[in-house]
Amino acid sequence: MRRRFFSQQSYRKLASAAGASTTRSPPKQPPKASNPQLSFPCLDKREQKTQELSRGHLKSIQSTSLESGPEPSYGFVTTGFHTYKSKKPIFLDYGGHLREYQLAYETWGKLNREKSNLILIHTGLSASSHAKSQPNNTKAGWWEDFIGPGKFIDTDKFFVVCTNVLGGCYGSTGPSSVDPADSERYATRFPILSVNDMVRAQRELVRDEFGVEIVYASVGASMGGMQSLAFAWEFPNEVEKVISISGCARSHPYSIALRHTQRQVLMSDPNWNRGFYYDKIPPHVGMKLAREIATVTYRSGPEWEYRFGRFRADESRPPALCPDFLVETYLDHAGEKFCLEYDANSWLYVSKAMDLFDLGAKHMNAVVQQRQRSQEIHNGGQATLKHEVVPKEPYEEKNKVPQQFSVEESLEDLKRGMRRLANKDVLVVGVESDILFPVWQQREIANVLIENPDNKTGNIEYFELGTDISNYGHDTFLLSLEDIGKPVKSFLES
Amino acid sequence: MRRRFFSQQSYRKLASAAGASTTRSPPKQPPKASNPQLSFPCLDKREQKTQELSRGHLKSIQSTSLESGPEPSYGFVTTGFHTYKSKKPIFLDYGGHLREYQLAYETWGKLNREKSNLILIHTGLSASSHAKSQPNNTKAGWWEDFIGPGKFIDTDKFFVVCTNVLGGCYGSTGPSSVDPADSERYATRFPILSVNDMVRAQRELVRDEFGVEIVYASVGASMGGMQSLAFAWEFPNEVEKVISISGCARSHPYSIALRHTQRQVLMSDPNWNRGFYYDKIPPHVGMKLAREIATVTYRSGPEWEYRFGRFRADESRPPALCPDFLVETYLDHAGEKFCLEYDANSWLYVSKAMDLFDLGAKHMNAVVQQRQRSQEIHNGGQATLKHEVVPKEPYEEKNKVPQQFSVEESLEDLKRGMRRLANKDVLVVGVESDILFPVWQQREIANVLIENPDNKTGNIEYFELGTDISNYGHDTFLLSLEDIGKPVKSFLES
Secondary structure (H helix, E strand, O other), X not given: OOOOOOOHHHXXXXXXXXXXXXXXXXXXXXXXXXXXXXXXXXXXXXXXXXXXXXXXXXXOOOOOOOOOOOOOOOOOOOOOOEEEEOOOOEEOOOOOEEXXXXXXXXXXXXXXXXXXXXXXXXXXXXXXXXXXXXXXXXXXXXXXXXXXXXXXXXXXXXEEEEEOOXXXXXXXXXXXXXXXXXXXXXXXXXXXXXXXXXXXXXXXXXXXXXXOOOXXXXXXXXXXXXXXXXXXXXXXXXXXXXXXXXXXXEOOHHHHHHHHHHHHHHHOOHHHHHHOOOOOOOOHHHHHHHHHHHHHHHOOHHHHHHHOOOOEOOOOOXXXXXXXXXXXXXXXXXXXXXXXXXXXXXXXXXXXXXXHOXXXXXXXXXXXXXXXXXXXXXXXXXXXXXXXXXXXXXXXXXXXXXXXXXXXXXXXXXXXXXXXXXXXXXXXXXXXXXXXOOHHHHHHHHHHHHOOOOOOOXXXXXXXXXXXXXXXXXXXXXXXXXXXXXXXXXXXXX | OOOOOOOHHHHHHHHHHOOOOOOOOOOOOOOOOOOOOOXXXXXXXXXXXXXXXXXXXXXXXXXOOOOOOOOOOOXXXXXXXXXXXXXXXXXXXXXXXXXXXXXXXXXXXXXXXXOOOEEEEXXXXXXXXXXXXXXXEOOOOOOOOOEEOOOOEEOOOOEEEEEOOOOOOOOOOOOOOEEOOOOEEOHHHOOOOOHHHHHHHHHHHHHHHHOOOOEXXXXXXXXXXXXXXXXXXXXXXXXXXXXXXXXXXXXXXXXXXXXXXXXXXXXXXXXXXXXXXXXXXXXXXXXXXXXXXXXXXXXXXXXHHHHOOOOEOOOOOOOOOOOOEHHHHHHHHHHHHHOOOOOHHHHHHHHHHHHHOEOOHHHHHHHHHHHHHHHHHHHOOOOOOHHHHOOOOOOOOOOOOOOOOOHHHHHHHHHHHHHHHOOOEEEEEEEOOOOOOOHHHHHHHHHHHHXXXXXXXXXXXEEEEOOOOOOOHHHHHHHOHHHHHHHHHHHXXX
16 A cells, blocks of 8 residues: 555644644644655555555466476576486585576577587676577567677578577576475575586586587677686686687676676565565565666666666656656566566576686686585585574674785686686677776787787687777677677688 | 474375374374474564564654755764755646745865865765765765865865755655645655755755855865756856766666666665655665665676675585675675665655666757746746646556657757867766766767767867776766766866
8 A cells, every 4th residue: 555644644743743733723724845745656656566565466376397497487487498317416506506507598590510619608797698589489589680690690501509598597407496395396405606607517418418529619709708717717628719809717796796786786676585485575675676777787788878868758847756867667667577577596596607707717716625525524424504504693894805815816816717728719808998898808808818928829719898899888799799799700711 | 483394283184185194192292394494584583673662662653844854764863964944846847836844054174265066976875965074064974084184076166065955855855744735754655856956945945045156166076976967057157167976867768767676676665655654664675675785786797796606604504595695694794784864755756766867958858848837827826736746547668669769869869968068177087997977878978978069168078987997886986986086177277
């Protein structure tokens, strides 16, 4: 119910407190405020949505097993994908494990007899395996015009595979899936995930489903760029070419900060309920807000100058605290479209995996050790890692950075970590207007690879799109297909 | 109360549903999940804070009149300022009015006999009048080392005045003040405010309190830079010099988008309660989140690379969805410090005023007409503007920008609007690492002023700090005093 302010009762109280007649004189008209109460149509609309969701427009959840696949409760049902089911458990970088898991995937083109033409496409945060339309799902995919016969990723030449990442909600095992150990949804009992975990699962798929031992190319943009580098790091002898577009070799604190605000906003929605919302009203407000913040980081100022200018949605109306300028209604709409499309817990876990990404030697050594240790513990029958993975107290702020820290030392550490990528052909593509994965991070990847002392045969190519070519910011890979596609095609076919 | 998940009861239900014995066999141990439940110390802490606030750690509100001044309910009580009380109503740019109002202000230095040395300092969004310590409040001010004897703004030479803006909560009339018309707090019955409204109130103060007809200099950074330009626009014959640091001549859609997300997040806190929270639990979660987002926009990536790197707050602990990286604990702390320091409604109104700022001819003509019309209506006794200022329906997204729009025409409009600033000496200072008021907006101000065909005697100076000088982003004016201060001092004293 929408609350009404200034009921008659409170007016009467006020009149009395103000020293007005307390005897039984006829009731007075309440005094008029100087200015009218602002209205909040954006909140009215949101409250209406919550009511509709609580009245069961949201499908009730049926308990699902891994066999039938997770059936997420709202919009994010996709169809027409294949499902790879793991034959063995996966032990994760930060100490957790999944006894079994599945990955949704789609394919385009044909695997050749030598099994040497498989291209693995890695997705960004919220994408499904549906990179392109195919007979089982004819809807346009998120890279529809990038992949296809004669296109930038040429399906006349290559066999293209795209998966929904581990942790996602479009058919792959993630927090909305059912834990086989107790038949309840994982929710926030899902273990913390890494980008390297995602690619290790993909590698199993490629071997088990297609018998492919060596992937021709590992290609991705945004978090997909992290994955393409991670694939080469994990399996340097199982991939020929690597393409990272608007990715990075390690997350920058500014990008972490931007994702932090999105996660905090989402986790602050009371309906998030610490992750246990699957049989309740989903945190649609938190998701909407998180997506709005994210959308700001995906684009650039100059693009919006040309697209929206300073126009208000309706110049004839007075200004309002609810969305008012054209750019605000655009953000509002972007959030609204997305808020029931993607699982909130998947967003949190995958976003966190991006923060944790770091191919530096120190981090990767620690992670590999942790992974081995948890496998040993598991094999020895001690299935619980409780004391290792749950922090007991809130973190305290530490304003001082540890003394041993220096930016130079940190770069040396990254160089050590990335020596494993020696002798790979790598194409790095950066976009100057990108604020989320800034161009100097792209140059960092290229420079570290070029300066790799172990590299003898690997060809490192770097390609940068200036603001004269694209003002689309981080989203350039989805929008400026021609500009991104040309160097990609040339690199893949050389 | 904190909710516990997986009560014994639900485990039993589950066991039953899973086909376990339904006869009266001894109760079974519930099955163990694959991985432990994550903990959320950040949410625990927040819920504890809400409980403490609801238990009355928050001072109860006493009804206040304008005479005793607004007494905000929580941390934002300041002391030691003077109070200017208006002698006449103010009619606002977007149709509202205030029958009476007050402004908190502080002064440093001495007004000379000719009354020709007054410098008006304009503040950013959340600052008080306390720019510098003074006998009645010896705490360091927000520009403590910038202002003083022999300093960049030299109090041996100048009489410096700083006010808390209209709409603020540090002693000036704002949404937390009491509406004299009905003795209730304004809350969201406060009228929409503009930056120009703020400076028109300041001008009354300068005349009524000090008898000053001509201000020597109007100086400000961030929203203060908007105000210094607005002062010169409103009263071109009453100011000698203008300094705008990291400000703009009109808000950019990207900056509007960044502030939009903050407002939306704040308004989504159920405790915000459409602005009526003064006798309840304040929206401390929404304010904390809004401040965290704002903090990201106030700084720059390279600074954080040096300051936080990729360090986690505690490397020995496993990763968590709550604040984890050093940069996250910094943001968390920044939000926490602020969330009860500033009034949420003031934040919304002042943030909106920034969005609306536009010295273009079309906008300013419309605004001046609206202001006159509302004054006429008021004088004619029609006190209500209800149908004019309250939108009835949610805005609809309009993807298409009106056809007549072009970036070039928009610039011409700004040039027309700013012709009023002809013959003023203006110093514009920009910072390359600023993403909120990007440097090209600073160049825009300078270029428009330089190209003003009416300008004959005005000296336009432009000063830009590159990334080699400051990586502090928008906050540079608070942190790199020397770099900002030198051109300011030289301009003021020439």
